[in-house]
Amino acid sequence: MERRTLFVDVLLPLNVPNYYTYRVPAGYNDVILSGQRVVVQFGQKKLYSALVRRVHENTPKDYIAKYFLSILDETPLISETQFLFWEWIARYYMCPVGSVMAVALPSGFRLASESMIVVHPDFDGEYSALNENEKIIVEALVRQHVLSVNEIEKITGLQKTFPLLKSMMDKNIISMEEELQLRYRPKEETYLSLHHHYKEGKNLEELFLELEKKTTTRKQVDALLFFLKYATEGEVKKSILLEDKSISLSALNTLVKKEVLLTVKKIESRLRDVAAPSSPDAIILNPEQTQAFETIISNWNEKKITLLHGVTSSGKTEIFIKLIEETLKQNKQVLYLMPEIALTAQIINRLRKYFGEKVGIYHSRFNINERSETWTKVQKGEENYKIILGARSAVFLPFADLGLIIVDEEHDTSYKQLDPAPRYHARDAAMYLAALYGAKTILASATPSVESYYNAQNGKYQLVELKKRFGGVLLPEIFVSDLKEATKKKEMKSHFSAFLLEHIKEALDDKEQVILFQNRRGFSLRLECDTCHWIPGCKHCDVSLVYHKGINMLRCHYCGYSIPVMDTCPACGTRSIKMKGFGTEKIEEELAIFFPNARIARMDLDTTRSKTSYMQIISDFEDRRIDILVGTQMITKGLDFDNVSIVGILNADNMLFFPDFRAFERSFQQMSQVSGRAGRKNKRGKVVIQTYNPYHQAIRDVIEYNFSGMFNSQLIERRVFKYPPFYRLIKISLRHKDDEYLNKAALYFASELKTTFGKRVLGPESPPVARVRNLFQKDILLKMEKELSPSAAKNKLTQILEAFIRHSDYCQIRYVIDVDPQ
Ligand code: ADP
Ligand code: ZN
Numbered sequence: 001m002e003r004r005t006l007f008v009d010v011l012l013p014l015n016v017p018n019y020y021t022y023r024v025p026a027g028y029n030d031v032i033l034s035g036q037r038v039v040v041q042f043g044q045k046k047l048y049s050a051l052v053r054r055v056h057e058n059t060p061k062d063y064i065a066k067y068f069l070s071i072l073d074e075t076p077l078i079s080e081t082q083f084l085f086w087e088w089i090a091r092y093y094m095c096p097v098g099s100v101m102a103v104a105l106p107s108g109f110r111l112a113s114e115s116m117i118v119v120h121p122d123f124d125g126e127y128s129a130l131n132e133n134e135k136i137i138v139e140a141l142v143r144q145h146v147l148s149v150n151e152i153e154k155i156t157g158l159q160k161t162f163p164l165l166k167s168m169m170d171k172n173i174i175s176m177e178e179e180l181q182l183r184y185r186p187k188e189e190t191y192l193s194l195h196h197h198y199k200e201g202k203n204l205e206e207l208f209l210e211l212e213k214k215t216t217t218r219k220q221v222d223a224l225l226f227f228l229k230y231a232t233e234g235e236v237k238k239s240i241l242l243e244d245k246s247i248s249l250s251a252l253n254t255l256v257k258k259e260v261l262l263t264v265k266k267i268e269s270r271l272r273d274v275a276a277p278s279s280p281d282a283i284i285l286n287p288e289q290t291q292a293f294e295t296i297i298s299n300w301n302e303k304k305i306t307l308l309h310g311v312t313s314s315g316k317t318e319i320f321i322k323l324i325e326e327t328l329k330q331n332k333q334v335l336y337l338m339p340e341i342a343l344t345a346q347i348i349n350r351l352r353k354y355f356g357e358k359v360g361i362y363h364s365r366f367n368i369n370e371r372s373e374t375w376t377k378v379q380k381g382e383e384n385y386k387i388i389l390g391a392r393s394a395v396f397l398p399f400a401d402l403g404l405i406i407v408d409e410e411h412d413t414s415y416k417q418l419d420p421a422p423r424y425h426a427r428d429a430a431m432y433l434a435a436l437y438g439a440k441t442i443l444a445s446a447t448p449s450v451e452s453y454y455n456a457q458n459g460k461y462q463l464v465e466l467k468k469r470f471g472g473v474l475l476p477e478i479f480v481s482d483l484k485e486a487t488k489k490k491e492m493k494s495h496f497s498a499f500l501l502e503h504i505k506e507a508l509d510d511k512e513q514v515i516l517f518q519n520r521r522g523f524s525l526r527l528e529c530d531t532c533h534w535i536p537g538c539k540h541c542d543v544s545l546v547y548h549k550g551i552n553m554l555r556c557h558y559c560g561y562s563i564p565v566m567d568t569c570p571a572c573g574t575r576s577i578k579m580k581g582f583g584t585e586k587i588e589e590e591l592a593i594f595f596p597n598a599r600i601a602r603m604d605l606d607t608t609r610s611k612t613s614y615m616q617i618i619s620d621f622e623d624r625r626i627d628i629l630v631g632t633q634m635i636t637k638g639l640d641f642d643n644v645s646i647v648g649i650l651n652a653d654n655m656l657f658f659p660d661f662r663a664f665e666r667s668f669q670q671m672s673q674v675s676g677r678a679g680r681k682n683k684r685g686k687v688v689i690q691t692y693n694p695y696h697q698a699i700r701d702v703i704e705y706n707f708s709g710m711f712n713s714q715l716i717e718r719r720v721f722k723y724p725p726f727y728r729l730i731k732i733s734l735r736h737k738d739d740e741y742l743n744k745a746a747l748y749f750a751s752e753l754k755t756t757f758g759k760r761v762l763g764p765e766s767p768p769v770a771r772v773r774n775l776f777q778k779d780i781l782l783k784m785e786k787e788l789s790p791s792a793a794k795n796k797l798t799q800i801l802e803a804f805i806r807h808s809d810y811c812q813i814r815y816v817i818d819v820d821p822q
């Protein structure tokens with residue numbers, strides 16, 4: 001019998017460009033499969049779990065392949081489809097497959113010598129169930145809390161522990177440590193219940209008589225009656241009571257103070273409790289929705305990608321639910337992508353109502369154990385992970401049989417990963433993924449991206465539009481508040497026009513909520529010397545420092561460098577340092593002066609450093625513990641609030657005049673999206689846009705809901721100025737700490753590119769912030785006609801780049817490639 005010598009090409013969990021070849025120890029010939037993990041030695045005595053990409057018989061020519069040491073998985077962890085997907089991402093976004101693996105594969109699967117191991121939080125301490133070696137390892141970990149694989153081997157004297165550790169991980173005895181242990185914080189709800197004294201009819205009656213005596217306590221009688229009306233089993237959520245407009249909050253609070261009503265805070269899991277499908281009413285689509293649904297379904301086989309362009313509140317989600325039902329009937333899986341993790345909390349409840357336990361969530365904030373667990377369940381196609389709701393990284397799950405991908409808010413920039421590589425766009429990657437599975441894709445938005453809409457118009461995607469809100473609710477009425485006028489007429493109070501303030505007041509009087517939107521760009525508090533105009537800047541980056549009241553410090557938004565506030569100007573020595581500009585913090589402060597009784601909160605990068613605080617603010621606003629929410633971009637995203645009657649856009653101009661070819665498109669999207677938060681269900685909302693340019697075309701388009709107007713004018717500009725969708729962009733950023741050296745290198749590189757690409761090369765140019773963390777940056781932009789083969793161009797670019805980096809003069813340059821920069 002012939003003895004075959006087999007080799008495997010493996011992918012290492014390291015930032016190395018290639019596959020590496022190892023030899024298969026003879027005993028493993030019959031069991032080795034692509035997609036399994038094997039233990040290999042790489043470098044000095046370091047062990048890694050590597051993924052087998054290919055099994056073959058080609059002896060490497062220029063080196064002697066080492067044997068791999070052992071196999072970790074009985075069945076492949078990664079399928080051929082996934083490999084193809086990873087490799088496409090690597091090719092398209094021009095990065096090593098290894099970096100795709102780094103985002104794709106939960107780190108729990110990337111066991112290496114230096115991996116830090118801890119006892120699994122769920123381990124029950126049941127030592128008797130462990131075998132000898134497992135016991136030794138657990139005991140070592142209990143004493144030392146955390147140990148690397150290397151240390152474990154040293155301390156226990158055990159060798160070749162990878163398979164053992166892997167099996168202990170599978171059994172939830174141990175797990176890998178991670179720095180970030182962010183978990184969902186459960187949501188806290190206040191419940192009201194009647195003091196047991198008043199549960200006796202007699203006492204309650206007396207109380208009523210007592211309260212009815214005086215006019216000052218009448219409101220408490222009403223509040224109490226409402227409480228009794230709404231309470232089930234003696235208690236009710238405070239938020240539910242407050243939904244009733246006729247109830248007085250202060251009366252309710254007085255009853256609490258008098259201990260007639262008691263408050264209890266209860267933890268409610270946002271994610272799990274809604275599990276039991278609450279036998280929902282079947283969805284009956286209205287005629288417009290029905291038509292949309294049927295168009296999608298009937299053309300599904302020819303047009304695998306649909307762009308669902310539906311105004312806010314048109315009931316896109318209902319259509320998704322119907323499409324999911326169809327997909328589940330075929331026993332296939334559904335991937336539902338959202339741009340932000342925080343948004344999943346709202347949608348998950350709606351989906352669980354229909355699909356119960358079939359809905360799972362996946363995103364990078366879950367911890368290692370949770371992610372590995374989800375991974376395995378999705379791979380097996382388990383019932384409780386038929387529908388996966390996730391942010392960007394969920395495209396990497398090992399779907400057993402994917403039937404449908406929904407990309408909600410497809411225009412959203414959060415779908416693009418900026419750092420580190422792979423700098424992929426999850427929407428675009430999702431379409432490729434769907435093609436690999438023969439699955440369908442729905443891109444949905446009230447304000448589609450110019451690219452997607454263009455593809456839909458050209459027949460590349462199927463276009464389905466919903467133009468009316470569900471139930472005949474009108475789209476909000478949009479007013480422009482002309483800041484030039486208002487200033488002239490002395491109607492400005494700080495940054496608010498009298499017009500906007502009036503509308504806020506009206507809403508508060510009616511117990512309705514208000515959202516104020518302030519674009520992140522442009523407005524923040526800075527210091528400046530009135531005498532010499534010196535501005536405190538960052539030591540490491542070319543930006544001015546931003547004032548933060550909470551910590552009373554000046555801080556760099558790029559690197560975190562911070563210094564205390566000074567009162568003397570270090571440049572001229574005068575004491576004329578003044579505060580300039582205004583940020584969300586300042587707005588919050590000023591509002592408190594105008595509306596002393598309103599409960600005001602702020603949602604921006606500072607208040608939402610952790611995802612849990614983001615969720616807390618959203619749920620406080622949902623439950624009406626906040627009257628006015630001031631925020632940046634974060635509040636524009638597809639959140640549904642029932643009680644918002646006014647949305648104010650504080651300054652439209654700093655969005656419009658941002659130097660970026662997408663500025664109008666983004667302004668239109670942001671303004672329309674934030675407007676869509678006003679008035680849902682039973683009342684028409686209002687939007688006030690404050691601007692110095694009330695007749696600007698982009699503002700007119702927003703007011704008139706003229707998406708196609710915006711689209712058509714953008715299309716003309718994009719064609720003339722050579723931008724997407726007519727051209728593909730690739731941005732190459734070069735970085736170095738020495739400005740001059742970088743300059744020279746960038747000029748040289750650009751000229752090399754020009755020999756091949758000619759006029760398609762733009763730059764080098766300094767980005768708006770030319771230095772970050774002590775590294776200067778120069779950007780070079782490649783603009784390529786759609787008709788050119790992108791892969792040929794990328795190959796050429798790679799060659800030129802590699803030659804450049806090998807060039808002895810420029811080998812210290814760091815570079816970043818961004819394909820389809822946003
Ligand atoms: P979108 O996602 O387009 O913004 P939603 O799906 O959130 O819109 O729908 C807006 C509101 O209308 C929601 O409260 C939703 O429950 C309701 N709605 C939409 N379609 C229907 C329907 N066919 N039957 C009942 N309610 C619907
Ligand atoms: Zn000065």
Ligand code: ZN
Nearest residue numbers: 538541556559
């Ligand atoms: Zn800095």
